[in-house]
Amino acid sequence: MNEEELREGLRSEMAGRTPPPPLSTTAALGAARRTQFRRRAVWASLGSAAVVLAVTGFAAVTTPDGLVYEPAGQGPLAPNASGDTKEPWPTGPDGQPQEDRTARAGSKHDQGVHLLSEAVSVIPSGYSAPEDPSSLPAEERTLRTHQAQFEEKVNGIDVWSYSSSVAVAQGKGTGRVIVEVHEAGNPMPTEPCDLAQKFWGMRGECRVETVGAVQVGVVVRPGSDDRLDQWSAYRHPDGVVVFVAQGVRLDESRPALTKLPFSVPQLAALAVDERFHLK
Known part of the structure; x- marks a missing residue:
């Protein structure tokens, strides 16, 4: 086979293959949105698992993508209205913590x-x-x-x-x-x-x-x-x-x-x- 016959054979081979579809902007955006949605779903499930942990006291949970969420222990109590303490205010006569330092009953x-x-x-x-x-x-x-x-x-x-x-x-x-x-x-x-x-x-x-x-x-x-x-x-x-x-x-x-x-x-x-x- 000479050089000219080789070139002709390669052209025939390429002509017989189906070309890939042109790049679609819409398709690309759709794929990106689907990826973002999956990521949000992963973090949503992580947040739900964290809530379950806070309520039930479970030690750890594995997220859909393989990450492990393991709390270090019970966190500090939420601050009161003025934000200057990590402990709840004293209990009022209604059985609930006061809203601030002052007793109103x-x-x-x-x-x-x-x-x-x-x-x-x-x-x-x-x-x-x-x-x-x-x-x-x-x-x-x-x-x-x-x-x-x-x-x-x-x-x-x-x-x-x-x-x-x-x-x-x-x-x-x-x-x-x-x-x-x-x-x-x-x-x-x-x-x-x-x-x-x-x-x-x-x-x-x-x-x-x-x-x-x-x-x-x-x-x-x-x-x-x-x-x-x-x-x-x-x-x-x-x-x-x-x-x-x-x-x-x-x-x-x-x-x-x-x-x-x-x-x-x-x-x-x-x-x-x-x-x-x-x-």
């Missing part, structure tokens, strides 16, 4: 109400304690407020604080008196002035006042943070901490008092008053 809430009542009762003669309109929602009130708040868990025990704020008026001026109580188990210091400096993170000129047989720390002049003018602090032998504070101004919309309601010795005595010794 139940025995803890009632302690806050009680503290407000006691704070109103110590306002001295010559001053009044105005009230907000009864129709005003609790969250909008400013003249008399109270709160019961979960602080932390110490050695497995919930530690709470209770606070109350009372507007104090005389003439055209309005100031305020605040009482804050922390349950036993709190990690606050015992030394009187160290304790006083823990109130709201404020600092100032502190001196120790003697009330009966005990000593009370009193900040008589605030530092750069002047939200309040004076406050006293006492830690009871059982660990309950009481702060009593006073300020000549309630807010910027009202004129200030011309003088504080309590003298320094009176403010110190209020910190040890059994009316604020919540148990």
Whole structure:
């Protein structure tokens, strides 16, 4: 066979074969979509398997493409509404975890109400304690407020604080008196002035006042943070901490008092008053 006959034979062979179909864009997209769909199905089954694992506690599952999903263990509890803890809030009177730190019903809430009542009762003669309109929602009130708040868990025990704020008026001026109580188990210091400096993170000129047989720390002049003018602090032998504070101004919309309601010795005595010794 010469060279010319070889070329002719190859042409005949190629002519006898069926050519491949032309590339179709539609077909190519369809194939890609089918591949994507299969991948989504794999991950959907993985997600379903993860849910089953969370509910049933199974150790592992194999996905359709051979991957093995194996949880490392029970994950942290979901954070609450404020996002600042991995544990659920304390249980409310309805048997469900609270939505945040504040108790809005139940025995803890009632302690806050009680503290407000006691704070109103110590306002001295010559001053009044105005009230907000009864129709005003609790969250909008400013003249008399109270709160019961979960602080932390110490050695497995919930530690709470209770606070109350009372507007104090005389003439055209309005100031305020605040009482804050922390349950036993709190990690606050015992030394009187160290304790006083823990109130709201404020600092100032502190001196120790003697009330009966005990000593009370009193900040008589605030530092750069002047939200309040004076406050006293006492830690009871059982660990309950009481702060009593006073300020000549309630807010910027009202004129200030011309003088504080309590003298320094009176403010110190209020910190040890059994009316604020919540148990």
